[in-house]
Structure formats: structure tokens, C-alpha cells
């Protein structure tokens with residue numbers, strides 16, 4: 504339950520430095536001042552990265568979150584070792600975050616509506632997508648289908664987890680296929696992109712939202728800028744791969760400040776939830792009005808003698824410029 508989470512986090516969270524320096528505007532601020540603003544710089548609106556627990560608290564209705572599948576933990580099918588073994592990396596991530604995977608998922612309400620949610624935590628192995636993370640997302644989608652409710656993923660990830668190789672790449676298709684099932688049930692999926700959303704995550708579910716929203720200034724892309732620059736051999740435009748750039752180029756739908764997220768989601772889900780009958784009735788009403796207009800025009804036309812009608816059409820033809828007639 505939610506209360507327990509916060510207690511757990513107080514234990515595992517490192518003692519915050521008393522003063523925080525904003526990387527964007529370089530202001531030095533007391534950490535409580537920043538925390539009180541949901542970890543957003545009060546001077547320049549820079550959105551600091553936050554844990555999954557804090558993220559959930561900032562989005563869902565108070566005390567409404569119930570976590571699922573927190574017992575799922577990664578295994579090491581390939582016995583992978585680079586500088587350190589995968590096993591060791593998992594242990595370190597667990598000790599650092601108190602979690603067993605980079606995704607926290609569960610049920611909640613937003614604006615009183617039932618919603619299923621999955622949230623990435625960048626602090627756990629760079630928010631990488633492995634088998635456990637993919638499975639948690641798919642189970643969340645399955646619950647949303649069963650409950651006939653909306654689904655949210657908040658991404659903060661460097662991409663697929665290389666230590667699981669193909670197993671982690673498979674999660675891209677697995678989650679996309681599950682989202683397709685959700686889509687065919689007519690249930691909404693809102694994807695929230697936070698800093699950073701890269702690699703296999705941005706190349707799968709993160710970009711499949713019915714609505715894709717991002718936090719201000721978030722880094723969003725597939726390959727890193729250095730790789731792209733080396734490949735294409737030109738300087739990249741200013742603001743490349745940031746939320747604002749993506750919005751300008753039509754890749755995302757909206758940028759939402761952290762403080763407005765709850766309200767925005769409530770509004771959107773209400774729209775999606777609108778009774779289908781109600782919507783159909785509204786459409787029918789509009790059509791009835793249209794039909795009435797057409798009928799009135801026809802009635803008026805019938806009353807006019809044919810010669811008058813011909814005269815009017817000839818006049819209209821003469822007055823119209825040639826280009827318009829061709830078109």
C-alpha cells in the first residue's frame with residue numbers, strides 16, 4: 504500500500520544534500536524549496552529527475568495506489584558479465600533503490616477514475632527495459648482490459664537492457680502487441696515521456712500513446728546525439744531531441760508541467776470516458792441540424808421559378824475567376 508512505500512523510501516533514499524544546484528540556471532537552492540515544488544526548479548522550471556514513488560504520488564489520487572507484481576525480480580539467463588556481472592549490477596541497483604526492477608506498476612484512481620499505471624525509475628539501472636519490466640507492463644495492460652479502464656506508462660529510460668540481450672529486445676514487441684489489444688478494446692493509453700526516454704523504449708510503447716505527453720526539456724530520442732552526429736556528419740540543430748523540438752515537429756501531442764499533470768490527465772480521461780451513447784447522440788443531433796438546413800434550402804429552391812435559378816448560376820459563373828473554375 505501507498506503508506507508503506509513512503510516509509511520504505513525514507514529508509515532507502517540517500518540523505519539529500521542540504522543545497523541543490525540547478526543544472527540549467529545554476530541557482531543554488533535549499534532542497535526543501537525544490538521538493539515543495541515537486542522537484543521543479545522554482546527559478547527556471549527545470550524538471551529534476553524523480554523516483555517512481557515520487558512520480559506516482561504526483562500523478563494519482565492521494566492514497567489510491569496499490570502496487571502489483573513487486574515480487575517479480577530479474578534472473579540472469581545469459582550469465583552476462585561486462586565490467587561487472589549482471590547479477591552484481593542487479594544487487595547494487597536493489598540496494599540503491601529498494602526495488603527489484605526499474606518499473607513500478609499498479610492500480611490507482613485519477614480524478615476518481617480507475618486507471619492502471621506503470622512508472623519507470625531511472626535510478627534502477629538507468630530505467631532499462633528487461634524481461635521483468637516488460638512483463639509488469641503487459642500485466643498492467645491486461646488488468647486495464649479486465650477492468651475496462653485507461654492505462655498510463657511514465658517512461659524514464661535509457662532503452663533496452665543490454666545484459667539481457669534478445670530477451671530485453673523482445674519486450675518491445677511484447678508490450679506493443681499488448682497495447683494493440685488495449686487499443687482494439689477501445690481503451691485509452693496515455694504515454695508520458697520524462698527525462699530521458701531513449702532507445703528501445705522510445706522505439707516501442709513510449710511512442711504508441713493515444714496521447715503522448717512530455718515534461719518540459721526532457722531528452723527524447725532513439726540513438727544518442729554523438730552517434731547521430733558522427734553518422735550524418737553535420738551539426739545538429741539547437742534543442743535537438745528535447746520535448747519542445749519534438750512538439751514543434753509533430754512527434755508528441757503536448758508538453759505538460761509536472762504540477763499540472765494530475766489535472767491534465769483527469770481532464771483527458773474524462774473525455775475518453777464520456778459515455779459513447781452521449782457522443783453518438785451529439786453527432787446525430789448535429790446531423791439532424793444539417794439535414795434541416797439542406798431541407799430548407801431545397802424547399803426555397805423549389806419555390807423559385809427555373810429561369811431565376813439559371814440566371815443566378817450564370818451570374819455566379821461569370822463572376823468567378825478562371826483559376827477558381829479550373830480548380
Ligand SMILES: [Zn+2]
Nearest residue numbers: 525528544547
Ligand atoms: Zn533552475
